[in-house]
Amino acid sequence: MSETTIAFIGGGNMARSLIGGLIADGHPPAALRVAEPDTDRREQMISDFGIQGFEDNATAARGADAVILAVKPHTMADVARDLGNQLRDAGSVVISIAAGVRTTDIADWLGGDVPVIRAMPNTPALVQTGATALFAMPMATADQRDLAETTMRAVGLVVWLPDEQQMDAVTALSGSGPAYFFMTMEVMQAAAERLGLTEETARLLTLETALGAARMALESAEDPATLRRRVTSPGGTTAAALEQLEHADLAAVYQRTLDAAAARAAELGDELGAQ
Ligand SMILES: NC(=O)c1ccc[n+]([C@@H]2O[C@H](COP(=O)([O-])OP(=O)(O)OC[C@H]3O[C@@H](n4cnc5c(N)ncnc54)[C@H](OP(=O)(O)O)[C@@H]3O)[C@@H](O)[C@H]2O)c1
Structure with missing residues (x-):
């Protein structure tokens, strides 16, 4: 990645992961800044x-190409209101990673x-x-979208959404x-322990099976339903289980x-937007 300055x-936790991922991807640490009020965490x-650290948000954001808002959702309104004038003048793109907070509300703040x-x-x-979905306001340029995508790809897969409503x-x-x-891992492990396995054996086999199944599904050209059918012989153990x-x-x-999670996400979006 070029010497784009990201604040x-x-x-x-999330800023730490993104910064670690960006540096592992070759982003120069000197072009990364963090504003963090907690002195120990900042130091x-x-x-x-080896990045630059600041106590004050405005100083960290000054002149940055991208400003990533990585505070908790309920803090977002105050943080955005304080930075608004400065970010407008500098032409920075703002990337919010806060769960539930809508772009139109952030733009208003x-x-x-x-x-x-x-x-x-x-x-x-x-x-x-990670698995990250991105949505950009129409006024974001192609370069700004690329920057957001490259940043989030540092911590895993990225997909774009055409419509912000799909965020729920x-x-x-x-x-x-x-x-x-x-939760599935928890209950599978507990069931295996009741079948007589030790806690450690049940835990290891549960986790490795989950990882192996996910990796097979990702690497295979077949969909999960086909993979499931392929390991289910008629009259066998898997067939008895799946029944x-x-x-x-x-x-x-x-x-x-x-449905319950999406409905709650929509409610939280309304509550956060009313700040
Ligand atoms: N963690 C995840 O897996 C995850 C997943 C999806 C989305 N997200 C989103 O990512 C965002 C960050 O989550 P996180 O897990 O990294 O939270 P976090 O660890 O609590 O990080 C937020 C940081 O912001 C600092 N902060 C508080 N007020 C501030 C202010 N006014 N100006 C500047 N910094 C301030 C906090 O310091 P203090 O602790 O001293 O207050 C804390 O260090 C959240 O909005 C969350 O919704 C996180």
Whole structure:
């Protein structure tokens, strides 16, 4: 990546992952800045990554090509209101990674006329295996979109959405999705322990099976339904197992699961926008 200057506002977990990913991708540390009010956390990032650190948001953002708002959603309105004039004058692109906060609300808080790109990453971004959806306001240029995409790709897969409303579905799928898989792992491990395996053996086999299945599905040209059929011999153990899952109507359970998450995402968006 070129010497594009990127300023992170908020130096928490997600900023740390993105900065680590960008440096691993070859972005020069001297062209990365972080504004973080917590002195220990700020000093730690400066010493870990060799980036520039600031206590003050405006100083960190001054003249940056991209400003990544990486504060908690409820802090976003105050942070954006404080930076609005400066970002408009500098022509910076603003990338928000805050869950639930809509681009139109951020643009309003900034005072308008600032291109805002919204990213919805997920927790596995912390281990560089994230899945991020991006949406850009129409006024964002192709270069600004490229910059947002390159930044988020540093922590995993990136997809673009044509319509911001789809962010609620993304939140329900990849945003909250890691928790669905964690819960599945929890209950599979517990069931295996009840079958007589030790906790450690059940845990290791559960996690490696989840990883292996995901990797096979990603690397295969076949869809998951085909892969499932291929490992299900008639009258075999997998067929006996899947019969139970079908009986429990897993499809309906997951439809209700994602519907509930998407509805809550829409409500949170309304609440955050009313700040
Ligand atoms: N973690 C994830 O997996 C994940 C996934 C999707 C989206 N996100 C989004 O990413 C954003 C950051 O999440 P995170 O997990 O990195 O949170 P976090 O660890 O709490 O990081 C936020 C950082 O911002 C600092 N901060 C607070 N007020 C500030 C201000 N006025 N100006 C500048 N910095 C300020 C906080 O410092 P103090 O602690 O001292 O207040 C903290 O270091 C959130 O909006 C979240 O919705 C995170």
